[in-house]
Amino acid sequence: MRANTFVSPGKTRVERVPDPKILNDQDAIVRITSTAICGSDLHLYNGFIPTVEPGDIFGHEFMGEVVEVGKGTRKVKKGDRVVVAFPIACGSCYQCGRQMYSCCENSNPNAWIAEKLMGHSPAGVFGYSHMMGGFAGGQAEYARVPFADVGTIKVPDGMTDEQVLFLSDIFPTGYMGAEMCDIKPGDVIAVWGCGPVGLFAMASAYLLGAERVIGIDRVEARLRVAREKVKAETINYEEHDVYRTLMEMTGGRGPDSVIDAVGMEAHGSTAMFLVDRVKQGLMLENDRPNVLRDAIMCCRSGGTVSVVGVYSGLIDKFPMGSVMNRSLRIMTGQCHVQRYMKPLLERIRKGEIDPTFLITHRANLDDAPAMYRTFRDKQDECIKVVLKP
Ligand code: NAD
């Protein structure tokens, strides 16, 4: 089969590789019909995750037709059209029993690598390097899906791939980002990053009852989608000081909750307020502002800081003093996708949200290497790429 594989930082290649085979009773093989490129793929592509190796198949957002099942599967059947959740979860361990699927204790065969970095291991993830289990990803013609009964949802007849594909990751992730804010009527929610995850976090904040949603980015095409499709207010952080603008917009108190939908590769500084403080010697130079710091500083006292942007554990900065003295609540996690697939599918079916609003590019799998560049560089007003193997 053909698959999009890692070559070196900034480079992938579509190669011929062996077809996947059933290895365990609970596996399914899926013939992929649609797959997407995610901001999380960029951490690998940019060389931020050291456990990626040449030849690794990328991709954790995919769906397709089940062409083969292991003899231990109960629910999934040959011929089913399914969307696949990005975390691989067994469904029966301590964490899965608490719906903490992205912390599954049985799905990461390379747990020892992750434990060294994080204390305990998170779940295995498709196409996310050896630290996350070394599973082949879904930017390919076929994929092996372990624990297929737990990690797939059957697509109802009449729904298109594009309507349901994002149930694999970014819709549940954005939704969990908003849900973690415990939104109350009247709440103002500020979201750093108007990429796919940030846009779904904003849309979800409205679904969960927020009164105002404010999106922050510097890419005008993305800010425009936030305004026009999500009906958010926006701040371009290259034109405005985010801290001061947010205080003006909220009567000096700050947003009730803030969501970091950017992660560790945040570009530049967002709040000159913090730069001033560095200049005044009030902050160490190597504590330079990043999105997480800014979000924490801007959040109203007693509010929630919800972090869905990915951090690696190596380069993260964290202003504990602000969190402690102002009674902030920090919520975070890799999305427990399996928890959200069914309720969010229902919301799509009822027409409460149309997830296709952020698709800007559709291409063949063979175009994946070029599409990675377009997506990374935000060329051609790119927000989300869907590949059709
Ligand atoms: P993306 O790269 O397309 O979007 C990131 C956006 O952040 C871009 O529009 C960029 O311009 C903006 N940005 C950069 N620096 C900024 C700054 N200083 N202030 C404000 N905005 C800034 O990625 P995405 O697909 O939307 O994903 C966003 C993040 O969510 C990534 O870190 C990704 O790994 C993470 N993610 C987490 C989960 C999870 O389960 N928690 C799942 C999927 C993605």
Ligand code: ZN
């Ligand atoms: Zn993703």
Ligand code: ZN
């Ligand atoms: Zn489990």
